[in-house]
Amino acid sequence: xxxxxxxxxxxxxxxxxxxxxxxxxxxxxxxxxxxxxxxxxxxxxxxxxxxxxxxxxxxxxxxxxxxxxxxxxxxxx
Numbered sequence: 001x002x003x004x005x006x007x008x009x010x011x012x013x014x015x016x017x018x019x020x021x022x023x024x025x026x027x028x029x030x031x032x033x034x035x036x037x038x039x040x041x042x043x044x045x046x047x048x049x050x051x052x053x054x055x056x057x058x059x060x061x062x063x064x065x066x067x068x069x070x071x072x073x074x075x076x077x
Contacts, residue, residue: 001072001073003019003073004018004019005018005019006018017050017053020065021046021050023065023072024068025037026068027064027071027072029061029064039056
């Protein structure tokens with residue numbers, strides 16, 4: 001698999017949330033409704049999630065994304 005990353009050449013460094021929105025959509029963690037993403041009880045634009053990732057990538061969501069990443073990138077058992 002190829003993995004895209006986003007690296008800032010300042011104090012931010014590697015963007016740890018880059019690509020998680022798309023992975024979550026692919027594995028059903030997030031659902032699309034038109035050009036918005038359903039997060040909990042609300043729908044928001046993807047740029048709002050990217051602008052404030054700590055608000056939307058809660059520990060519960062991160063657990064689901066961890067399982068999705070295991071399915072996507074694990075090799076073998």
